[in-house]
Amino acid sequence: MSDTSTRDRLVDAALEIFYAEGFHASGIERVVDAAGISRTTLYRYFESKDDLILAALEERDRRFREWLSNYVTRASDEPAERLRAVFRALELWIMGEAFPGQRFTGCMFVNAAAEFADHQHPIHQLAARHKMRIIDSLEKLAREAGASEPRLLAKRLALLKEGAIVTAQVMGTAEPARDAGDIADRLIADAIPERRPQPRAPEALSA
Numbered sequence: 001m002s003d004t005s006t007r008d009r010l011v012d013a014a015l016e017i018f019y020a021e022g023f024h025a026s027g028i029e030r031v032v033d034a035a036g037i038s039r040t041t042l043y044r045y046f047e048s049k050d051d052l053i054l055a056a057l058e059e060r061d062r063r064f065r066e067w068l069s070n071y072v073t074r075a076s077d078e079p080a081e082r083l084r085a086v087f088r089a090l091e092l093w094i095m096g097e098a099f100p101g102q103r104f105t106g107c108m109f110v111n112a113a114a115e116f117a118d119h120q121h122p123i124h125q126l127a128a129r130h131k132m133r134i135i136d137s138l139e140k141l142a143r144e145a146g147a148s149e150p151r152l153l154a155k156r157l158a159l160l161k162e163g164a165i166v167t168a169q170v171m172g173t174a175e176p177a178r179d180a181g182d183i184a185d186r187l188i189a190d191a192i193p194e195r196r197p198q199p200r201a202p203e204a205l206s207a
Contacts, residue, residue, distance in 0.1 A: 007045045009035045014056040019108050023053055023115045023123075053112070053123055060108050061130045065137065067098060072141070079145035080192050083138065083157065087181030090164060094174040106169035110162070134158055145192050153191040160184055 013034035017026045028049055032042050046052040068089055075085035094104050105111075109127035116123040138154035147153045164180035 006037065006041065010037065010042060010045060010052065011055050011059050014052050015060055016102070018053060018056055019060070019111075020103070020105060023112060028052075050123060054126060057108065057112060057123065057126050057130070061126075061133070063099075064130075065133060068134075069137070079141045080188055083141050083145060083188050084181070084185060086138070086157065086161065087164075087177060087184050090161060090180070091174050091177035094165070094168045094177050104168070107162075107165050110166065131158070131162075134161075142191070145188075147188075147191045148193070149191065153187065156187055157184055160187075 010031065014031045017030050017034060021030075028039060028042065031052065032039050035042075042052070046055065068086065071089040071092075072082040072085040075088070076082055089098070092098050096102065096104050109130045113124050113127040116127075118124060119128075135151075135154050135158045138157050139150050142150035142153045142157075160180045160183055164176040167176040168174060
């Protein structure tokens with residue numbers, strides 16, 4: 001078995017276990033057992049459990065942003081509609097339909113930031129970078145849609161998204177995503193001027 005595939009198995013196992021069970025609550029033995037390798041082999045790839053957590057979070061960041069980008073891109077050709085589609089995607093994720101076989105247990109990055117509360121800790125900082133990447137993606141869509149203040153709209157939509165995720169985790173329902181989507185519709189409508197057709201130039205009079 002190649003080094004790449006062994007490392008991938010470790011990261012996949014760690015991602016699933018840490019997301020489902022938490023970081024501090026999940027021991028290294030759970031990961032190596034799930035990956036079908038020895039503890040010694042694990043330490044050939046990662047010097048510590050924290051290093052493994054960082055690798056799992058980086059992979060989660062890549063997969064989640066790729067999934068979200070693909071979903072909103074397929075949803076519409078219009079940037080404003082793609083912004084609205086973010087909240088439909090959120091509802092699917094909370095309902096457990098985004099990643100096959102994975103039950104929704106909240107945001108892995110919020111969970112990581114809570115368990116590693118020191119803002120200077122590399123794991124906390126990685127969680128913060130993920131959130132900023134999401135805002136950057138929303139800002140890009142808002143700018144393409146012609147929002148008057150794209151960064152402000154992106155930050156407000158991200159705040160709505162985060163509130164929906166946490167509330168859904170606590171309440172055990174996808175309803176907060178639908179409510180957040182309704183509020184997002186109003187924010188988007190207020191921030192993006194209605195596009196009206198340009199008046200046609202008068203036709204030249206024939207001689």
